[in-house]
Each structure stands twice: as structure tokens, then as C-alpha cells.
Amino acid sequence: MTRESIPARRLIGIGVAVGSIAVALLLTALLIVAVNASPRDVFDKIWEGVGLAGGRLDMPRFSGVINFWIPLMLVCTGLLVTFTAGLWNIGVEGQMVMGAIFATWVAQEVSLPSVLLVPLEMAAAALGGALWGLLAGVLKTRGGVHEIFGGVALNNLANIFGIYLISGPWGNQGGQATPPFREEALLLPASSEFRVSLVALVMVGVAFVVVVMALRGTHWGLELKALGKSARSALLLGVPTQRNALLAMAICGLLAGIAGSIRVLFTYGNLRPLVSGGIGFLGVLVVLLTGTRALWAPIVAFFFAAIMVGSTRLNIALQLDQSLAGVVQGILVLVFILANGISARLRARRQAPAAEAASIPPKEAAHG
């Protein structure tokens, strides 16, 4: 194999990054023009909605970004585990919902002082999410149902169950949400300015650090990596593949469950229909963008959160549909994936004579 010079490599890297973002911004701008709006206004309003307009930080508004980032980041952390293990855990949405449901159950049924109740709620949420993740895992390892399909089905089942609880046994008159939780059942914001739950923030930090260290430094992390790259070979090298796959699903579910609990214990203060709101899917996009470079996940997740929160402002000020946020994110990830392929191809062409293979080994097909 011929080796590229470091500067050349860096040059390509810059090209890919700048190119991806330029193309993504251009495409987005075209779409905005297509619905008769001004791209400049759109970016202005997003910026304003995030609380960064006028050169100073609007803390309450900025808190909104952090508050969305927290559950998103928990989900991303969990997804790092399943992605490392080669599992497409798009059931993470349902795992969030189950976490929210379990937390709600404790919040409604258990009467304890806040210092005991909140941890209990979160533990219940972690359990709920983990069980739901495990179920998808068991369907895959024992039943041969690919986790993408098991996940989609379980997502919908969790949502249906949630709506049933809200409109039935746990409902109040309206049927649109459960009654609000008591004050002591809630996670509270740090201050009236910085409206972020410190407990949740610390939790995200700890979860992320622990997971990244475990994936990088432990034997278990290496086992997961081997499992993700080739399940069959990992098994033959002595990795307990089924146990690890299940464990990965459970851990991801556990973190997603906690994310779900933050949605009900902090964001809303009660259980609502479709409480996961697509955060899980967004997490999948984040992890697709960062790949295994886990350290970038918090930053990318932060930008995604900022775009989302800023999009609310778009609707109020410009009457643009909130789906624009998803469009921007989707285009960015897609363009980036394609750009990666293009640069790999260019590189392969340059070293063509010796190139034994730029071929990527076929990944496991979606149908097991």
C-alpha cells in the first residue's frame, strides 16, 4: 500500500468538510427559496431562537438548546454502544417512550421525598428502556428478526401503549396527557435564568465519559468492536456474541429510558403522546455523522439541538414549517456520507495501480 502524505490527507479532509457543508447549505437555501422564503431570514431567526442574537447570550433561550441536547445526547451515547456492536437500534424511540412510561408509573404511584423519588423514577425508566431494548435484542438473537424491523414495530407498540395509558387508566379529563406530576416528582431547573436540570446534565456527562472509556479501554469494548465488525469471527475468537449483543441493546435501552424520563420529569412534567418526538431517530443521524469518533457526538448533537430549537422561531416569525430542521439535518448527513465516498474514490484513483481494493467488505444485509 502506498501511503499518502499527511498534508495531502489533510487537504482532502478540508475539501470534504467544506464541500459537504457548502453543498448542504446551498441545497437547504434552494429549498427555502422554493417555498418563497429568504435563506438569510431563516438563518437569522434560527440564531435568534437559539438565544445567540445580538452578540450576547440569552440564557433562558439558550437553556432550551441544552434541554433538548440532554436527552439527545443520552440517546447518542447509547447508540454509540449499539453501533459499535453493529446493531441498528432504531428501536431507541420506543425505548425512550417505555422509559417515560415507567417513570410516570413511579411518579404517580409512589409517594416519597424528592431525593428518593426522583432517583427511583429514573431507575424505573432505565429498567423500562432496558427491557424494551432487550426485547428487540432477544427478537434478533433468538428469533432472527432484524433489529430494524423489530425496532420499528416496538416503537409503534410503545407509542400505542402510551396513548392507551394517557387516554385510559392514567388519563385526566382531556385525554391528551396524564395529570401533572407533583412537584417532588420532578427534576428542577438550576435557576430561573439557567433553566437546565443539573442532575440531568451531570448524568449525561457521566454516562458519556463512562461509555466512551468503556468502549475504548475495556476488553468488553473491544469485544463489542469485534462483534460489530464480524459477528461470526468474534464468536470463533471466543467473544460471547449473543450476550454482548443483548447487553449492548440493554445499555442503549437503559440510556434511552433515562432520556425518556427526562422528557416527562423535566421537559413536560407529565406523560404525553409520542413523548420521544423523534429524538431517537435524530440520535441515529448524529451517530451516522460522527461514526465511531465518539468525541464529536456531543458537538454534533449540540448543533442539531440548536437547529431544532431555532426552528420554533421560524414558525413564529416566518411561518415556515418546523420540518425544515429535519431537512437541514438530513441533507447534511446525506451529503457528508456521499462526500466521504467521493473522496475515498478520488484517493483510490490516485493510487490506482497499487490499489488492491478500496472495496469495503459488504456489511451485513438488512435482512437477516
Place this chain on the structure above:
Amino acid sequence: MDELSRILGSVVANATPLVIASIGETITERVGVINLSLDGSITLAAMLSFVVAYSTGSAAAGLLAGMLAGMLIALLIVVASIELRQDQVAVGFVLTMLAADLAQFLGQNYTRRPGPTFPTVPVPLLAEVPFLGNFLFNHNILIYFSFLLLFATWYVMYRTRWGLALRAVGERPATAFARGTNVNRTRYLYAALGGALVGLAGASYSLAIKAGWANPPVMRGDGWIALAIVIFGGWHPVRVAFGAYLFAGLRILASTIQQTTDFPLVLVNAVPWVLMILTLLMVSSGAVDWLMRFTPRRLRWVVRLLALFGVRGQEETAASRTPGRLRRVLRNFLRSDPPGALGSTFSRE
């Protein structure tokens, strides 16, 4: 009887987009390409079809726009896979999300408006036949097209040279190459065709079966069901279509249950998804053996019956005991193995 005939007619109509989409995906996967983006593609195609039909006043123009959208998305996946060597599942997933959001964004000013639709065209004479009339022959043209599509796909796949090339490319590209088939070109061609059919499925929602465009889109989720049906149908167009009809039928059955019994609403809504998991469990290898182990001896014929739609487990299906031509036909019909080269890329050396 008349009521049943009408309900079955509605089942056929409701199943039509699923039939078209899952046959489209069957074609795509049969050449070895996974188009995971169905749920988004169908939505985007439905939106574009409606908007174009609405703006031009022509349902046919809308239909073409939808097919074009589905085709372009499918081509994007194939380009990313063949030319850029990116994972089909990853690209497909991103496109699922992106297309759905794009549909909502671009369609935001076109929701809930009356637009052109494909009218019902009763088949002369046949529509008057007592039971079958309402059931099969009193529909719009897209539904008749789905019947035709089903037959044509089967015929092309199993009775023509095109079909041989199609299947060979997805099963063993090296062979296809050796026999003079251009593997990548074939993949482009049929993935585009499959994508166009997926787009057609979207159009058939917004121009016929569930006319109009709305937010949230009425067809959300059906793309995933179509993907599952392809697996359930073992990549055989006839079985796939059968799966789509079965699915639509059970969905209607579930809601009639709500009217007649005290069956909780929540369980009715859960039916499609429970069904999806169960059917996938059923066709996955090992599941049959596993079920057998836990089934009392006297009830094992049930599992065997189920296995007819599933895989050849250690307990052989009826196919192995049937000799000759029938056996071959049955076995081709019942095999549930995915195409050998599904999701992989082919290069010459």
C-alpha cells in the same frame, strides 16, 4: 354476502399501495439492492404527486412526478453503493428521514385540498358479477394496474431471459458477469424500476386510495410494513402480494372487532405491529424449530402449517416429500432465503 364483498373490495383497495411498493422493493432487492428508504420515499412521492396533480390538474402528471421521485431516491442509493461504496442501509436510513421531512416541508402549503384523483372504472360486465364484482372489478385504474403488475412481475421474473438476468445479478453477480450481464447496469435499471414503483405506491395513496395530502401524512409507517412484507413473502412477487392482502385484511378485521366485542382499542391499534413481529419471527430460520420444541406434540401440525410460509427448518416442509415439477414449483415458492448478494457490491476482480 354483499357486505363481505364490499369489505373485501376495500381490503383490495387498501392493500394496493402496499402491493405496489412491496413488489417494487422485491424487484430492487432481487438485484441485490436494499432500498430501506421506503417509508420516506412513499411519503415524498405522495406529496409530489399530489402537488403536481393539483397544480397541473392532471392526475397522470402527478403520477409521473411521484414515480420520478421514487426512482431518483432509489438511484441515489445505488450510486452511493456502487460508485461510492457506502453502506446501503445507512444511506437508506438517512433518506427515510430526509424524504419524510422534505415532504412535510415542501408540502406545507398544500395540505387538505381537494385535487384530481383517479376515478373508479368498473370493468364492463365483470363489475356486475354478484360477489366478485365489488370485490375485484369495481375499482380505480391503479388497482387494476397492481393486478397486472403482479402477474407481469412474476412472468418476467420466472419466464423470461430478463428475469434470469435479474435473479442472477442478485443471487450471484460473478455468474451474471460471466454470462454477459452488466451487473451494475442491471442494478441501476431494476433499482430505478423498483423505486419508480415505490413512487407509484406513494402516488396511489394521494391520488386514489387515501386521496389528498395531509400532515401528518396518512401513509407514514406503511413503508416499513412493505419492507417487512417483502421478507415475509420470501422475495417472491406472488407471495409478497399475498402478504400485503393478508395484512390489509387483518387490519380491517381488527377494527371490525372493536365494533363487535369489548376488545380494548389499544390492542386493535397494536395489531399491525404485532403481526409484523410475528410474521418475521415465523419466516426466520430457527424460529420454526424453536416453536416446535415448545409445542405439544398434538399441536405440531399447526406449526408445520405455519412453516409452509416460512423457512425449511430441520423439520422439512411438504415440499421435500412432493416429487418432480410440483416440488420444484413449491420449493421456489416457499423459499425464504434472501437473494445471495443482497446489500453487497460487485467488482470485477
Place this chain on the structure above:
Amino acid sequence: MSVEVRNIHKRFGPVHANNAISLHFEDGRIYGILGENGAGKSTLMKILSGFYLADSGQILVDGRAVSVASPEGAIRAGIGMLQQDPLDVGPFTVLENFIYGQPGAVRPDWDGARAQFVDLAGRLGFTISPNTLIEDLSIAQRQQLEIIRLLAFGVRLLILDEPTTGISAEQKTILFEALKRLAREDGLTVLFVSHKLEDVLELCDEVAVLRLGRLVGQAHLPVTTNALVAMMFGQELAPASRSDVVLGDSMLEVRELSLTSERVTIQGCNLSVRAGEVIGLAGLDGSGQELLTRAIVGLRRPAAGQVCVGGQDLTGKHYREYLAARVCFGAAGRLEEGLVSGLTLTEHFALVDPEQGAWIDWERARRIASEQIAHYNIYGRPESPIETLSGGNQQRVLMALMAAAPRLLVLEHPTRGLDVESSRWIWEQILARRAEGTAVVFTSADLDEIVTYSDRILVFYAGQISEVPDARRTTVDELGHLIGGQRLTKESVA
């Protein structure tokens, strides 16, 4: 039709697979193309049949230069090649496979094709039903189908790549009869690629010998075996010495084992292997050897019976418990089963290192990787991703990854696809472990390998297992008969 290749060059990276090769083939004759693994004969044939493009050189048919850019183009020029693993489509019927690739209308003439197929098959003495599924055929039958198919195209130069590997003696006889008839009666040119001297001597009119990418000799038959061997290897090979090892305790006990798969069923298999024994499993692909190898390492759950390792009953236990009982397994597909594409050598060694704790000591892992690389003479670095290594080096890594002193070493096709040097080296390693008291069970399609190294040989035929009475004195020929399903008789043993 006469075919000539002129000054063919082909490089794969640093390997000069074909170096200035020129050959001339006349019609009606059968040519043997001889050479060890890696000599470049397959490459040459693939160039001739359009699978590879030559870097430079010419192909002439009847004196005219032709461009053979694809297999299809080659067939149009009258050249067809039968691959070692025939290029067909598993779920197709024989008839579908026969028709696929032939020019014609979109709707094929099924009946006409069926008649043509039956006619051609009958003429060549092949018996295949056009309605069978390809995946239900044996390798030999699939080869026959390919020959029929190529003939239907009007191919005048037929290339066969190692067609006798893994087919029965009976099938081989049928094949040779057909080839001879095609050459003599129809004037076909046949190129027979092999590294088996006896096959070449039996069938061919002329031979061309390749070594390390070069044409090193040509001869009209008959010639002596020794002359051919000298050309192939450049020197006479000393047969691997068979040192006598004192047999130790029983390492593997298999009792009344029954195994089923979709194709084959094994019933009531009994086997006892003692420390220091090497058991070769011979048979056609899919005759049941893999069922047994996978059952004795815990990858396949037996339907009935018992598997004990070192006196410990492990029946139905998980693969990992077998691993813990020091059973080592090397599967045939190295990158599919055994090595993790995308992990570095260091990571591989860290993964299997029993001394590593929950937190990986990367220093230690790197050190071990370096040591093993040196010890096993692996061409690679600790941080090299495993997939960048060559096949032989991958196999070395696989050996290095195996526990130090296994009780039982189970290997499938340990030298498949390796060059002579690597193969020898691998066997040195295996035999070294055997000398330390490891029991070895291996499968191979290479009967020479089985005959050379086995203390005992089990022959598999459609799930039936028979043991060769005196493995040390058996011959490749005798084994060939056995794997074809011929019962052992006193005479054949004698």
C-alpha cells in the same frame, strides 16, 4: 481452431502473476497446464477467458488478434472456461441455468432448450435432470452442466480449472471420457489446469508448466513424472517426514453422535482421538465433514449422542465452553470466520489474551503482537488492519491466535489458497503442536494433503462415514474411489 497467447503480462500489486507467457494451442488436442498453487496458471486462464484483462500481450485465434475483454467476449471468440467453483446460480433450475446467457428472444424457447440440453447431455454421457435445482447438484454435476452449457455456445476451446478437486473417481472417469471424445471426435481444444500429475498424465496430449509466473517448460506426453516434478518445483521435493509420535490420552470421544442439516444426516458416529493423533476427514464438499468438525467444537448442536473433550462431557454446551476446554478451531473462510476485518493485529491479540483484565493493557497487547509477528514470521505490523495481510499471513495470524497448547485442534482446509511455502509452514506448526500432545482433526479437499499428514483417515460420503483401514499406506487414488462412494473391499485395501 488454434489459439495463441503472446507475451502475456499480468501484475497484481507487487506480484508478477504472468510474466511474458507465450503458448500455442492446436485443435483436437488436450493440453495440461501444470504448476503449483500460485504459479500463475489460473491467472493465465482467466485472461484467456476474459475474466481478467492482461496488462500487456496478445491473444490470437486462428492467427487473428482478438480482444477478449469479458467472459462473454471470450465465448464469442470461442473460448469458454469452467471455473473451479462453477459459476452458476443456486436457486436456478438446471434448465434456467442452461438458458441464462444464451442469446435469443426475451421469452426463451423453453422446450427447444430442454431438448438441446438433453441431447448434449446424452451425447457426453452425463445424467442430469433439467428440472433439478442447482443447489441440489454435486460439484461434479455442476461442472458437467457448465461443459454442456459452454458447448451449446459453440465453444471451441474449453478450459477446465482444477476440475478434479473434490469429485469422485467415477465422476472423474466420466469427465475424462467426455473430454477425450470432444477432442477426438469434435476437434475441440481442451486446456486442463491442474497440479495433479496423475490426472494430467492420464488425460493430456501435451503439457505446459508454469512456475512463479513464468512458462518453464513444455512437453509432449508421455514424459516421466520426475521430469514434470522437476519442472514444477525446480527441484525434487522430499516428502514430509512422518515422525512417530507416542499417542497419549484420549482427547476427544464422540459417541453415537447424530447430526442433521438440510442436506446431510450423520447417524451414530463414533470417534476417539488421542493426543498426538492426526485425523484427516476426506470427502466431497457437503458430505458431512463440516457437520462433524462443527459439532466437535460446539458450533452445532447434535440431535443425539455425546461429545467429550479430555474426559469432560461437553454435549450441547456452548462454543465458549469448548474453547475453555482448550479446543481450537480454524474455519475455512478466514476473514468470514476467524479474523475480524477492521481490527488490527494488536487488537486481535488483545481480544484473545486470557491475561487481559477488564481494562486492556495496550502496552502488553502491542508487545505480544510484536512477539507473535516475529515468532510466526508474519509479514505485517502490530497496527496493520488484518484485512491488509495476504492469505498466508492471515493463516499465520490465525495459528498465532490459537491457545498455546490445545487439547484438540480442528482445522478446515488449513492450506486452501496458500502457496507451497505457506502450506508447508502451516503444517510445520500443526505438527509441532501435535508433538506436544495435541490431537488434530482436519478436513481438506486436497487428497495429497490428507494422505500425507493423516494418521487415520475418515471418509465421508453422503453422511456415511468409513475409516480407511491403514491410512499410512493408502494412496490418493484409493481415497478418490472412497470419497466417490465405492465401498471398501479387501482388494482395494490391499
Place this chain on the structure above:
Amino acid sequence: MTRRSLVILVLLVAMLVTASGSFAQGGEEFVFGMILVGPHNDHGWSEAHYTAGQYVEEMIPGARMVYLESLNAADRPETTLEQVVEDMVSLEGAKLILTTSDEFEEDTLAVAAKYPDVTFINVSGDDALTGDAPSNLGNVMGAMEWGKEIAGCAAALATETGSIGYLGPLINAETRRLASSVYLGARYCYENYRGMDPADLTFTVTWIGFWFNIPGVTLDPTEQSNLFFDQGADVVISGIDTTEAVVVAGERAARGQAVWAIPYDYAGACAEAPEVCLGVPYFNWGPSYVQIVQSVMDGTWEQGWAWTAPYWEDLTDNSKTPVGWVNGEALSPEQAAQLDEFIAMLAESGTGDITADNIDDEGLSLGLWVGPLNLQDGTPLAAEGEIVPPRSVWYLEQLLEGMTGDSSAQ
């Protein structure tokens, strides 16, 4: 530096570059915020509110609406009601916030306490009735029961098969009382204008599971409407926020079937298939909102809970009536005349708005809610001639006897 890190860096720069902190403040305007649960163009519940907001802008010079649509966990996972209110108040200068859904009830309660200087109106809630609300929060709801009785009557006048389908959303007190009001109207007219035995009237309620179609989670209203017609119903009445029933009926009529539908919520809801539409009972929030905005501007607003009755003089007078009914094209002149007669009869029994102050007064009427009436399980609700107290209607516990369908989700 890796490629991915660069992506992020460039993103950062891009955001910085495009940032510019200029936002203008208006002059003499009064800004009111409107928060919608669905899209502003849903031809249903949310659009009725949105058009009312436009009506306010038209009627009161200087009034400007800012709105946010689709505020729910699924569409806007990133946004809470509090953030929206904060946004509208501090960036847009809103003095009045209308939260137009039951779903916002609890959040409005909490946020109102944090913004005592801003007036809040939560539509369809009951906090001002129960006394939970802070003094800057009021409730309003149209007495749609009347409109639903008219809808039921229109259906009974049109049906030929004697079978009516009701497409219900989720099951709660509000949806039970609305479905039951339809049934009362249908039963009355089937007996009194058609001269049929009300026992022969088939009235089937199917609940889809939520206010609108959530694909994969609720039953599909299109499929449900088709099923009703397939099973022999010829009129389908929508109780959900969206217009699937009328679209399906239109499509079937195009095939030559004699079927009709009645949508809900929004005056223009018939537009998708006017030829099969018997009429639509709709909310007309405009007059109420004008009055609220005006009183807040004047500083005369007082907290209250109102269940507002129709303007009986003219149910289509959108400057007056909070609950309206507009005849559809499918209604024959004869049926229209009978319906007018029925409406006149209702008008006579009408007793005006119900408020927190008078809800428990004797003799307040909601039209046909007069005994003898039994709940679905046979429990008596009101004896012969007895008026059902409005509070019991508001908190109705079951469907009425004679209706087919579930009364609770379990």
C-alpha cells in the same frame, strides 16, 4: 484534524457569519399570541382558531397575531409551551396568549402563574370553573352540543339505510357528550320527521384512538370511513379533527353510491367534497376572540369560564355565533326545510351561555338532553321530562343507551 472535526468547525463559522442581531419592534400594535396544537391549515380544529385570529386582526385595528402551529411532543419535541410563550412575550411583545387546546391546559396553568402581566385563555379547559386558575387565566368553549344535535338530525333526515357511523377520536367526557348529542339529534329526527321507529336506527361509534390520524398508532380514519360504508352505513359523521370521512364519501359518491358525510370543526370543511356534505357543525371563535382581545386592550378583561351558546337568529352569522351550522350542498330543499324547523325548535329551548356562575342553575338547557335518558349500561341519567344538569353533560361518564360502541378505553 479529522474531516468530521472540520465539518463542525465550518458549521460553527457558518452560524457565526449568518448571525446578525437585528430585530425590529412594532409601534402602536397589540400583539396576541395563538398556540395551535395542529397545522394552521388542517381544515379542522386548528384552522378554525387560526381564521378567528385573522378575523381579530381584521376587526381590531392594530391587533396583530403571532402564532405557532403543531405544538405537540411529536411535531416539536424541542419546544415546550413555556418556551413559546417566552418567545412570543419577549421577542414579539404579546400581551395575550390563546392556548387553543385541551392539551395545553396544564401547561397554561403553570405558565400563567409565571407571567402575571399577560392574559391567558385556554380553550376547552375548566380551570376557571374548578377555581384552580390564577386570575390572569380564563377558559372558553363553544357549546358544540347544539351543533352536534343538528348534525345528527341532518344525518337522520338523509339516511336511507337507517345506519349512521360516527368516527370518534379518543374516549373522554367531551367526546362522549358530543357523540351522544349527535345520537340524540339523529334519534329525534328519525322519529319525528322520518316517522320511523328510533329503535331501528343503527348508530355505531368507532374510536380511532386520537384526535387525528397518527399513522401506525391510531386506526386509519380513511379505512374506518370505508368500513362504515361497506357495512351498510350511508352517513358518516366525523368527530375527529380532520376531514377523511367527507373525502371518502365523495370518492364513493363518484362511484355512484348514495352516501353522505358530515365533517366537524371548521366552516370550510365541506370543501373537499361538497356534493356529499350534509352540512358542518363548526366552531366560530372570532366573535369570542374579538371580545377578549378588545377587553384586554381596554383593560376590562375579567377572568371567566364560558360555554358559549349559538346565536340562534342566524347560525351562519360569523360575526355573532360562536357555534355554527352551515347546510351542505347534499341537503335537499325539503330536508333543509325540516332541518330549519328542527333548529327553530332547539332555539326555543336555548337558554344562552353557560358560565362558571350559572352552571348549576336549574333549567339551563342543552336542547335534547332531556329525560328519559339512560346511560349505555342502563343506569338512568334523567327521568321523564327531567333536564340533564349541564355539569353532568360536561362530565358525561358513558355513551347513551341505544348507541353501539365503547364507552371507555378499557
